[in-house]
Amino acid sequence: MRAAWPIVSLLALVSAIALILPGVSAGLSGAVVAALINLILVVGLYVFVGNSGVLSFGHVTFMAVGAYVCAILTIPTIARAIMIPNVPSFVPKTAIATIPAILAGALLAGVLGVIVGVPIVRLTGLSAGLAMFAVLLAANVVFSNWSPGPGGAGILTRVPTDLTVAGTLMWALLAMILAYLFQRSRWGLRLRGSRDDEHAARSLGVNVTAQRLQAMVLSAFITGIGGALYGHYVGSFGPDAFYIPTTFLVLAMLVVGGIDSLAGAVVGTLVISVISYALNQWTNDLPVGPITLKLPAGSSQLVVALLMLGILIVRPAGLMRGRETALPRLLAGAPRSKTRSGPVRAR
Amino acid sequence: MTQVLQDTIDAASLGSLYALFALGVALIFGVGRIANFANGDLLTIAGYLVVVCATLPWPVVILVACAGPVVLGLAMERFAFRPVRIASPTTLLIVSFAVSALLQNGLLLTATDQPKTTSFGSSLVQPVHLGSVTTTGIDLLDIGVTVVVAVVLTLVLKRSLIGLKLRAAAEDFLMSRLLGVRANTVMATVFAISAALAGLAGIMLTIKIGTLTPTFGVQPVTVAFVAAVIGGLGSLLGAALGGFLVGALTVVIQSVLPQGLGPYRDAFVFGAVIVLLLVRPQGLMAPATGERI
Amino acid sequence: MLTVTGLSVRYGPIKAVRDVTFTCGTGETIAIVGPNGAGKSSILNAIAGALRSGVSGEVRLESQRVSGLTPERTVKAGIALVPEGRRILSSLTVSENLRLAMGNRSRHDRAGSRRDLDEMLSRFPVLARLAARHAGTLSGGEQQQLAIARAMLSRPRVLLLDEPSLGLAPVVVNEVFNALSQLRAREISIVLVEQMALRAIAFADRGFLLRHGQIEATTGVGDGEQLIAAYFNAEVGQADVGTS
Numbered sequence: 001m002r003a004a005w006p007i008v009s010l011l012a013l014v015s016a017i018a019l020i021l022p023g024v025s026a027g028l029s030g031a032v033v034a035a036l037i038n039l040i041l042v043v044g045l046y047v048f049v050g051n052s053g054v055l056s057f058g059h060v061t062f063m064a065v066g067a068y069v070c071a072i073l074t075i076p077t078i079a080r081a082i083m084i085p086n087v088p089s090f091v092p093k094t095a096i097a098t099i100p101a102i103l104a105g106a107l108l109a110g111v112l113g114v115i116v117g118v119p120i121v122r123l124t125g126l127s128a129g130l131a132m133f134a135v136l137l138a139a140n141v142v143f144s145n146w147s148p149g150p151g152g153a154g155i156l157t158r159v160p161t162d163l164t165v166a167g168t169l170m171w172a173l174l175a176m177i178l179a180y181l182f183q184r185s186r187w188g189l190r191l192r193g194s195r196d197d198e199h200a201a202r203s204l205g206v207n208v209t210a211q212r213l214q215a216m217v218l219s220a221f222i223t224g225i226g227g228a229l230y231g232h233y234v235g236s237f238g239p240d241a242f243y244i245p246t247t248f249l250v251l252a253m254l255v256v257g258g259i260d261s262l263a264g265a266v267v268g269t270l271v272i273s274v275i276s277y278a279l280n281q282w283t284n285d286l287p288v289g290p291i292t293l294k295l296p297a298g299s300s301q302l303v304v305a306l307l308m309l310g311i312l313i314v315r316p317a318g319l320m321r322g323r324e325t326a327l328p329r330l331l332a333g334a335p336r337s338k339t340r341s342g343p344v345r346a347r
Numbered sequence: 348m349t350q351v352l353q354d355t356i357d358a359a360s361l362g363s364l365y366a367l368f369a370l371g372v373a374l375i376f377g378v379g380r381i382a383n384f385a386n387g388d389l390l391t392i393a394g395y396l397v398v399v400c401a402t403l404p405w406p407v408v409i410l411v412a413c414a415g416p417v418v419l420g421l422a423m424e425r426f427a428f429r430p431v432r433i434a435s436p437t438t439l440l441i442v443s444f445a446v447s448a449l450l451q452n453g454l455l456l457t458a459t460d461q462p463k464t465t466s467f468g469s470s471l472v473q474p475v476h477l478g479s480v481t482t483t484g485i486d487l488l489d490i491g492v493t494v495v496v497a498v499v500l501t502l503v504l505k506r507s508l509i510g511l512k513l514r515a516a517a518e519d520f521l522m523s524r525l526l527g528v529r530a531n532t533v534m535a536t537v538f539a540i541s542a543a544l545a546g547l548a549g550i551m552l553t554i555k556i557g558t559l560t561p562t563f564g565v566q567p568v569t570v571a572f573v574a575a576v577i578g579g580l581g582s583l584l585g586a587a588l589g590g591f592l593v594g595a596l597t598v599v600i601q602s603v604l605p606q607g608l609g610p611y612r613d614a615f616v617f618g619a620v621i622v623l624l625l626v627r628p629q630g631l632m633a634p635a636t637g638e639r640i
Numbered sequence: 641m642l643t644v645t646g647l648s649v650r651y652g653p654i655k656a657v658r659d660v661t662f663t664c665g666t667g668e669t670i671a672i673v674g675p676n677g678a679g680k681s682s683i684l685n686a687i688a689g690a691l692r693s694g695v696s697g698e699v700r701l702e703s704q705r706v707s708g709l710t711p712e713r714t715v716k717a718g719i720a721l722v723p724e725g726r727r728i729l730s731s732l733t734v735s736e737n738l739r740l741a742m743g744n745r746s747r748h749d750r751a752g753s754r755r756d757l758d759e760m761l762s763r764f765p766v767l768a769r770l771a772a773r774h775a776g777t778l779s780g781g782e783q784q785q786l787a788i789a790r791a792m793l794s795r796p797r798v799l800l801l802d803e804p805s806l807g808l809a810p811v812v813v814n815e816v817f818n819a820l821s822q823l824r825a826r827e828i829s830i831v832l833v834e835q836m837a838l839r840a841i842a843f844a845d846r847g848f849l850l851r852h853g854q855i856e857a858t859t860g861v862g863d864g865e866q867l868i869a870a871y872f873n874a875e876v877g878q879a880d881v882g883t884s
Binding site for chain 1: 453612621
Binding site: 511515518519528530 | 715736739741
């Protein structure tokens, strides 16, 4: 029970919010789906960053791959000749169902994770993160110059917008479960153990490079799912959706909640999604409940940036301080004795 | 032969521009252990200042376009980085990304994402013929400015007291402080120098390219990071060499790419760098043997 | 006169130093001895301002409060630290290491600076010989002398020495302690942390034994044996006796 509590509590929390809010107001369904997609992206990033301690600034590339692949596979058959005439010939002429397409997108994102990961995980932490940023840039160049259809550089339209709250929730729960299983598995634990002292870990036989690659691939897969869903949420997108603003938003959500725990990923997504939603509504002169504010365009990003800076100054470990949700006292049973920490006794 | 010479000058000029900017980024990293994404935005802001002031006499333009980034650089050191100075490297990195996002958003709000053009320095974009080789004034200026800056920087670092303090801080910040070196002074100095270099690079790149968007500085700062990684993080010389290498690589790749793949040049360049890192993850300057614990 | 009152140092949940109080008079040398992990280095680091957080208690130099100051300000106030492992700036030359320590003196005091430097070089002639060499190429003993000379050039009233004998051959340790005894004549307070308990206690005027972050025994002037007895009674056969 104790081991399962962190994940069960998170699954319950997310499910409750996702299912209750649309009941409160139908208009919130879209916002809930968007938040769930954000959650998947953040969890995807977390699987790599939280376990390896390496900040990757290029994960949105995997989102892009997931999005483009899934979209290309699911653009309705009747529209395919017009919408995507320039895709390679091995792409099927008929659209496939959404769920397999999402998986295909995620799978290909995972493959990219391997390709990119192999050179990058051999670098030291900071270099790896910066190299991932170069990957992001390169991907943006590629997508910005490739014209799959008449929409212009890297733009795809007519992607079916067939997401439901329940369906997206399923994917989000899956992402969280995968993340939790990984971090509790021996691969995840070894990776975490190597975070603080790579040399010590290597001397104990931990193959840090291999562990990081595993995390990278899983992380890419999950992020790919998020990207695929994103495509089906917006219906049309371009390469700008997978560049710096999105990278920043996803990172902000993870950082605000706390990099080191899954609960951090969830809490951060929740907090920023709510704030972002409110700010976006107000920027568009729409009310949030009974409140209406006048805000200039772009306020949302600015506020999120300031919020992130604030958290980093005041509480760098994030809202959850790197901890998972703790079992409430009542359910925990008899209190365990506090582990005594004191100076190392020289013997 | 002429083509080789031509390509060499092109590579040298682009490499110089990258190296100049990479020096600033490497300086902040070497001393403060901060990989400053926001440097790219300082470069962009220098460009926008050029656009705004283009009608003024050129010395004023240069002054303003360098002073603006310096002021911003000092402000970001004081208000964004100083409060987290004792934080982990991860936090520092995220702060730098957040500051960068703030600056880009600020630019987006004030200047919108419509590209701005300027003809400042257009005389420098005219072809210049040196024997059988054609280049432009700005390309030669790139090389010249970078050489001068490199020499000046080296002299300052090796001969002056502040240079001594910077070198000491780069090796062991705490120990330097225990010897009386003021951390605030050192950090403000490196941010100012680095911002000035970003300003210079921004001016020259704006002259060269002529069109600006808020994400103008993203590619140069990525190159600077990559150059620093190739050169071995923390080594100024390595970063400069890395910048030259990426510049040379860019020119070479540009010339061998078939017509249709031209726009993908940068993707190929970064791809090539990643392959290079596959072969030698520790970079160029670091010894091939393992790292000392 | 250095006054330390109720000094405590925490590293996260771990209390390394618990409520330590002592004084060191002008020109006095005190020794802090104790086993590994006792908190000796933490005390010196805390006094020097090298610890970013987790320090509570008060440190005063004469009447001026120096606790809570940044390292730069602490040096300016007159407290210099020769850290454990010496922490020589190896990418700089020997003379650059020394110049750095004088970096905050005003330009008008050139003559004074020159004088101080010459004095240090005459006290540590090996440094004069090696002035142009990169500090990283020096031997352990030479580095230790450089570290001490460097600290002295910030004109301290209190010199904190953290395990100066660490990693040095016995002969070299002699040289180091000789150099230290020359400094004693100058009205500088010296706080010496040492693993070589006998050596330190013989050298110092007073001392105390630190264990698990707390003072367990102290000596008055010239009464080192009592301290040694206390040290060894609890650590039978395991302490570094420091025969030399």
